[in-house]
Amino acid sequence: MSMEVACSPAGLPGRPVYELLGVSKTFAKRNVHALDNIDLSLTEGGFSAIIGPSGCGKSTLLKIMAGLLSPSEGSVVLSGEPVTGPRRDIGMMFQQATLFPWRTTIENVVLPIEIREGKRAALAKYGDAKALLELVGLQDFEQVYPNELSGGMAQRAAICRMLITEPTVLVLDEPFSALDELTRDFMNMELQRICQERNATTFLVTHSIPEAVILSDVVYVMSPRPGCIAEAVPVDLPRPRTLEMMVAPRFGEFVKRIRELLDKGAFL
Amino acid sequence: MTHPQKTVEKSAVRQTTVTESVAWIDRIPRPVAMVLLMVIFLLLWQLVYELRLISPIILSTPLETIYDLFYVGKNILSGDYMLVALWVTTQEVLLGFAIAIALGFLLGLLVGETAFGERAVLPYLVAINAMPKVAFAPLFVSWLGFGIASKVALSSFIAIFPVIVGTAAGLHATDENERMLFRTMGATRWQTLVKLKLPTGMPHFFAGLKNAAVLVVVGAVVGEFLGGGKGFGELIRVAASQLNTPRVFSLIIYLSFLGLATFWAVIWLQHKLVFWHKETVAEQTFE
DSSP states (O other), X not given: OOSOOOSSOTTOOOOEEEEEEEEEEEETTTTEEEEEEEEEEEETTOEEEEEOOTTSSHHHHHHHHTTSSOOSEEEEEETTEEOOSOOTTEEEEOSSOOOOTTSOHHHHHTHHHHHHHOHXXXXXXXXXXXXXXXXXXXGGGTTSOGGGXXXXXXXXXXXXXXXXXXXXXXXXXXXXXXXXXXXXXXHHHHHHHHHHHHTOEEEEEESOHHHHHHHOSEEEEEETTTBEEEEXXXXXXXXXXXXXXXXXXXXXXHHHHHHHHHHHHHTO | OOOOOTTSOGGGSOOOOOOOXXXXXXXXXXXXHHHHHHHHHHHHHHHHHHTTSSOTTTOOOHHHHHHHHHHHHHHHHTTOHHHHHHHHHHHHHXXXXXXHHHHHHHHHHHHHHOHHIIIIIHHHHHHHHHSOGGGGHHHHHHHHOSSHHHHHHHHHHHHHHHHHHHHHHHHTOXXXXXXXXXXXXXXXXXXXXXXXIHHHHHHHHHHHHHHHHHHHXXXXXXXXXXXXXXXXHHHHHHHHHTTXXXXXXXXXXXXXXXXXXHHHHHHHHHHHHOTTOXXXXXXXXXX
């Protein structure tokens, strides 16, 4: 690994937070072997991305990590506790912002608290919610209904909703893929800033190689049928990453490396 | 590419205007168009009368109808027997609507939220809905008598199905992402119902209510035709048996105000409750 990295070096082995060991998933009914022997370790404050062709079992893996699905084999352990169901220390974000139009932005943000602890607890969290909205630049839109927010703004609000429970790990399912390219690049930089500010442990599912490379410390490349991790590619570009890095030769090398791995996987 | 100079003469710049052709009939503003259509209709009506295409005994002139419209209006406003009749029908409509909403909502919940309801109850509801519901009127009369109860029963029976369908469809209107989000937040079934499914289903529910609002009036009047009583339907039946066509027309027109009033009440409520949902042709047309 390169040694001339000045800022916090990427892929540095830190304290493991979220660990998957030998996770396999078979859907007996449909006789589908979706995941095979997945080993993953997310380290504290680290940003990992997983990339793979469609149908490689990414969404199955994601559901297992979110506690929505139990693995057929293997262990899923977050902060020393096995994941047996949805937990408040797992923050999830999806491709769609899924804000609810009958709630104002701030009411949407505190929804996870309202559901877990009731309306009073949610009201008590308004201060935190306001701070989060400020963090993503939505401080003037607290009382606005989501239909007045742009796509990018809606996803920012969704970020706040994910962060309000102060999760240990963030699981992002192609969070910005419904946005246009320019907004998407910008949001990725915002995401990096937010993750760094909060020292969040982040796991990103994406279809975009450049997105995976620019954000991650490690990119896991998956191959399909059954889904398994073909290789873990450490990305030791310095932090904070900037969009200009995307035209640097080193960036291109990482993209090329991952591209090759994906192509190889596709024809196996 | 050269940039045009500011000093260029106007005539030198070729104006590019796209002219969209709109037929003359589409340029008439709404109030004029509506009045125009009404005038054409009345003239045709008068023409049919003048040419004796239909016997004058059973077809009145527009003017006679308008006179009668004033007569009935005066009778209602002065609190005479027609107001009493209108109030009877109004009660039937309101009670019928209330029962249709309450029961329809509960049945919609049963069918839309529980697997049992969908498997066991829904097929029977579909079967009953396919029956000509008006045909049940004599039964309701024999069960509940000639009073208001049999009419309330028929009108709620006719109007309940759109409410059930609207409620059940609304409960199914959430998408995969929304349900997954609620699961990751650890929501209970009750929370998912109250905080996700019911609000999401509101527009569907109200679509059902709008249909029901029209159907309750149908139910009440048909009930009165077949089961007597003291309502507006009875007045229409009597006027028709006397071949008093202008009276039938004007009674129907006043009756339609009752239907419009319930319909508008629903739309008003929808605006208050489903403020985030803006659309529907009906809303645009009736405002």
